[in-house]
Amino acid sequence: MSTKNEHHMVPLAVLLKREVVNEKIKKPDIIYGQASQRKKGEDFTFLKTECQRVPGDGVTTFSVFALFDGHNGSAAAIYTKENLLNNVLGAIPSYLSRDEWIAALPRALVSGFVKTDKDFQEKAHTSGTTVTFVVIDGWVITVGSVGDSCCILESAEGIVYYLSADHRLESNEEERERITASGGEVGRLNAGGGTEIGPLRCWPGGLCLSRSIGDMDVGEFIVPVPYVKQVKLPTSGGRLIISSDGVWDALSSEMAFDCCRGMPPDAAAGQIVKEALQVKGLRDDTTCIVIDIVPPEKLTPLVPPPKKQGKGVFFKFMFWQKSSESSSHADKEYSEPDVVEEIFEEGSAMLSERLDTEYPLCNLFKLFVCAVCQLEMRPGEGISVHAGASNPRKLRPSDGPFLCSSCQAKKEAMEGKRPSGDGASRNSYGSD
Numbered sequence: 001m002s003t004k005n006e007h008h009m010v011p012l013a014v015l016l017k018r019e020v021v022n023e024k025i026k027k028p029d030i031i032y033g034q035a036s037q038r039k040k041g042e043d044f045t046f047l048k049t050e051c052q053r054v055p056g057d058g059v060t061t062f063s064v065f066a067l068f069d070g071h072n073g074s075a076a077a078i079y080t081k082e083n084l085l086n087n088v089l090g091a092i093p094s095y096l097s098r099d100e101w102i103a104a105l106p107r108a109l110v111s112g113f114v115k116t117d118k119d120f121q122e123k124a125h126t127s128g129t130t131v132t133f134v135v136i137d138g139w140v141i142t143v144g145s146v147g148d149s150c151c152i153l154e155s156a157e158g159i160v161y162y163l164s165a166d167h168r169l170e171s172n173e174e175e176r177e178r179i180t181a182s183g184g185e186v187g188r189l190n191a192g193g194g195t196e197i198g199p200l201r202c203w204p205g206g207l208c209l210s211r212s213i214g215d216m217d218v219g220e221f222i223v224p225v226p227y228v229k230q231v232k233l234p235t236s237g238g239r240l241i242i243s244s245d246g247v248w249d250a251l252s253s254e255m256a257f258d259c260c261r262g263m264p265p266d267a268a269a270g271q272i273v274k275e276a277l278q279v280k281g282l283r284d285d286t287t288c289i290v291i292d293i294v295p296p297e298k299l300t301p302l303v304p305p306p307k308k309q310g311k312g313v314f315f316k317f318m319f320w321q322k323s324s325e326s327s328s329h330a331d332k333e334y335s336e337p338d339v340v341e342e343i344f345e346e347g348s349a350m351l352s353e354r355l356d357t358e359y360p361l362c363n364l365f366k367l368f369v370c371a372v373c374q375l376e377m378r379p380g381e382g383i384s385v386h387a388g389a390s391n392p393r394k395l396r397p398s399d400g401p402f403l404c405s406s407c408q409a410k411k412e413a414m415e416g417k418r419p420s421g422d423g424a425s426r427n428s429y430g431s432d
């Protein structure tokens, strides 16, 4: 186009190499820290910045940060910490390009969460855990969450974004309706004499959360299907806070960001935990992870942002000149808007909606592999996730993706389609 060079061809290999180099330059620096005060010892974290993926043309890395807040023991939290990443990666073909892998992540998170829950329940432990699982690849942040450990993002311009769901029955009417429709009961603890106390809980079991991993002694309608949100940060960067409910019971998101402004992540995490304890005391495990995603080589703390413009607003088009940017020609040509862009958001508990064929990469997946547990099946053996759907949206029951019989049984149980007391107890269908 407007290049002043002579018309001489650049070999494709050189172009590709340049692209790889550009990609590397453009990757943000990720600096993180965590802090925790234990009460029951049921909070666990997973922090890994050099996770590798081998897409065929070299190795690429991404980061994973996760928080697991266990209840009724720590077995589910520990099991999930040890297995979830592998189960998510197992649901994504290794040869995908970066764009394909980013697009595949939301569905892989669903498969990985459900497989982890199913595998754990087969071990017949009775504990459960919340999960907030954050994958950062370049400037793209993907979060899968069940329970009430929140992940919030503040962009460099000072806007706060909620990247996780709140699956507390008390605050989530949609989930209360889902559980009631699946055969569960939602109500408060009966303290005798008709007095009801405490938050809304699900019965049987008495859990305050509508989604978790584990909890085999609670109804199957407490599902492990995660809410997934995917956003792309502008190159001005931002700060992520992942905390267990011990923090959010005491601090608003503004208080959390404000109390540690200008501090490096490890000090910031410590400060947030300290502030939370000052408000409420140590009533529960209180854990905080702070992650700064900053332009490369800009290792000073984020500059204090301008006055807040509001929160939770996507596509807020504010363009301004980057201060510390030595943009290359290519950067200018493909410059991106300086806002947080929402790429994906879905919170449905229905596997037929979460493992959909509208998925852009359905053809890349082997047809005869279970979409949840990745078990290879013989042709005709798999059961369509749309089988038995009341509103199949033009899809035939013979359309994929497919589930093995064991994962199909789990799906039906989660949707309340298996009558209770039919002898098929929650841990008996995992015979493969």
Ligand SMILES: [Zn+2]
Pocket (backbone or CB within 6 Å): 370, 371, 372, 373, 374, 375, 403, 404, 405, 406, 407, 408
């Ligand atoms: Zn399966």
